[in-house]
Every structure is written in structure tokens, then in C-alpha cells.
Amino acid sequence: MEWAESLRPTDTTDKIARLSTAIVLIVWLMMHGLPFHAEYSKELIELAGQPWWRLLMILTVMAGAYWCPTVGVLAALTITLYLVDVRALTQR
Numbered sequence: 001m002e003w004a005e006s007l008r009p010t011d012t013t014d015k016i017a018r019l020s021t022a023i024v025l026i027v028w029l030m031m032h033g034l035p036f037h038a039e040y041s042k043e044l045i046e047l048a049g050q051p052w053w054r055l056l057m058i059l060t061v062m063a064g065a066y067w068c069p070t071v072g073v074l075a076a077l078t079i080t081l082y083l084v085d086v087r088a089l090t091q092r
Contacts, residue, residue: 009068018067018068018070018071021064021068021071021074022068022070022071022074025071025074025075025077025078026074028078029074029077029078029081032081032082032085033077033078033081040082040085040086040089044082044086045086045089045090048082048083048086048087048090049090054083057079057083060075060079061075061076061079
């Protein structure tokens, strides 16, 4: 099995799941990633400083990239923008 073949969706359910996940991440990026300093809940701001939360985010990106490269890239962009915004909000 070629490497590229292992990245292809296996069935219709997998295609729908990949597309749905990508759409959710794109919508989140448009709502929270595009505006500079988007508003986050108090819980999300407090979680950003926790080491286990950051490790969970890294594992999420790795799992998403293993499953579908597009989802991995979108998840990495989403998490990067979240951390940058939270850092900017907490340093005011």
C-alpha cells in the first residue's frame, strides 16, 4: 500500500466525517480566528495556561493529521490562533 493510498477516505462515512470536521474548523476560524482578539470564555482562557491542556491540543493536531492532513492543518491553525489570542488577552 502506497503512502498516498493510506490517506484516502475509506468509505462514505469517512468522507462525511472528514468534510464535517473540516467545515467545523473553517467556521470556527472564520468566527474566532479572523477577528483580532476574539472573545473567549473564562474557562478557555484559564485552560490555556495548563500544561495538560496544551499537551491535549498537540495530541489532537497529531491525531487529526494522521487521520486527514487537511484536518491536521486546520486544527493546527485553529489552535495556534487560539493560543495567540489568549496570550494577547492575558497580557493586557
